[in-house]
Amino acid sequence: MIFRQLFDPQSSTYTYLLADSESGEAVLVDPVFEQVRRDAALIEELHLRLVCTIDTHVHADHVTGAWMLNHRLGSQIAISAASGAKGAHRYLADGDICGFGSRSLTVRATPGHTNGCITLVLDDESMAFTGDCLLIRGTGRTDFQGGDPHAMFRAVHERIFSLPETCLLFPAHDYRGLTVTSVGEERRFNPRLGGELCEADFVGYMTNLGLPHPRQIDVAVPANLTCGSAANLPAQAADPDWAPLSYSFAGIWELSPQWLEENLRAVQIIDVREPDEFDGPLGRLPQARLISLGELSGRTGELDKERPIVTVCRAGGRSAQATVVLRRAGFENVANLPGGMLRWRAEGRAVENAAM
Template sequence: MLVFRQLFDPTSSTYTYLLGDRASAEAVLIDPVFEQVRRDAALIAELGLRLLWTLETHVHADHVTGAWLLKNRLGSQIAVSAAAGVTGADWLLQDGDRVRFGKRSLEVRSTPGHTNGCITYVLDDETMAFTGDCVLIRGSGRTDFQQGDARALYRSVRSRIFSLPETCLLYPAHDYRGLTVTSVAEEKQHNPRLGGEAGEADYVGYMKNLDLPHPKKIDEAVPANLRCGQPGNEASSALDPDWAPLRFTFGGVWEVEPHWLEENLGAVRVLDVREPEEFSGPLGHIRGAVLVPLGELAQRAKELPKDKPIVAVCRAGSRSAHATAILQKAGFTDVANLPGGMLRWRGEGRGVEGGAL
């Protein structure tokens, strides 16, 4: 069975695609974003997958790739077009190469025009293709910078993408209107730049008159992406907090395990967000815990000192997960949830104050 997830970075309007083979648990990730590495790594872990490759459709100008960070975290390797001119990749892809994960594979199709190193990845059964900035939904990538060539892009689309089965679904690297997927048939008929009877000269004239603004992050993104996202002198926004051995979930919550918390109670502040009757009820509470019910937390967060990290706890871990988001919004940076809450804490035989024996 194919595992497929379409992920989105709202800052750059970039889609990242996770494909996995369920039987082997091997996976690939197309166009990862630097700031979303925690999210992507959490999803891969939660789905029980092993990331073999990160794949780039091209050298991006609007975001920095997460390929290097994922390689360091998960041991994945980096693949990018040989024509892209990058350093630090493990595989410089050529037209016709196949990237395999388990029993599935992606065919590499060279589709230059937006940049020299643009690639479209086609799934082995030709039901899906990942077009990068070559074909967008009812549009195409720009051709006015970074080796852009409108004639080359027109020919790439017509010969390498529109030649796929009309039912083949096309997944772009970006969309700015919330659209998620299209098909070869749709774009051949309805794409105002490339579809219908539009000829090469029509497309070139269209692209010459777009008058688009310069990408905001190009001066940062392109140099970083030419080294596969390895940080230079810029600060890394994806560094993990180091006050505890934390785990980041796909839901966006930092978690800490009960055994660590029990051994380090003096180094943190435990925030219990249950109701008062629960705090003094049968499950008891963790020694030294401060009680602030979840419904009061937003208004009372300023009462909490910031001298120690905060671990939030509730009955089962759901209310306390929400509490971490409230605390972060209130300016607390070192916060984590206790997964499983007091039910798990008591179930593992850990110490409590009060409660029933």
């Protein structure tokens, strides 16, 4: 099985990618709207097919990426039937199974943070995804969206702590950089409901938290009640349209060699190799201009911000970093040539000053 834990620093949200290695079918748990481009890039790079996104509840601190992923990748949208959300393809109830290839996640209802919270348990009970119910050495709050500390205490003890002690638990959030815990750890060490703490202890603890409401609640909840549909989406920068670009999981916009060869005069080609490489046996692209990577940040004033820029190097690594430098300097239409001159030459494309 393929497993990846992804993070959105703005909302401290974890998104989880699980995929069956043989079939390539995948599910994404708790996707974040602002990270859809990143998540789609990873799925495409790993040659996976996203069959479903699953939200563990109606989030109050970020907008789900479910709707946008459905439109980009054709994935089905799933959420708890008790959530009150509209626009999903599948409404989940306790005991339902979400399959991906030969693997599956089983739904366990774990209300308390909201009435529609669910925990997703992997088929072999080695992992569970607890949403905002059980966090690492903590729990989700219970003071809005129909929260109920009594329901949460019972859900954790009956539906999560009943899993094997070795079962790894992955929450939807962590605010201290922690990534994973286990049933055994939380039974013993969770300061809110572990050890010998009883339901009354937990209710008293949660009733007196005194937390402010999430900053994004007025935007996130209405959007998530429609699974992040376009009518309730916040603004997001559109994909560049000056060329047919692709976005890598590393966060780099890339351009195909074929398009570049056909449009050499439409862009600024910046070769970021050293001078001896620029004049060396690999040759250089027609129309290319040499500005070594180490000099680039100090020479951006020589470039035209109105014309797109394509960066080039030997194999695509230094030129990828060059796109980062240029974007920091305020250049918006920038792309890397993946594979660099090695790929360009291997594909038999036009070069200047090359050794035969």
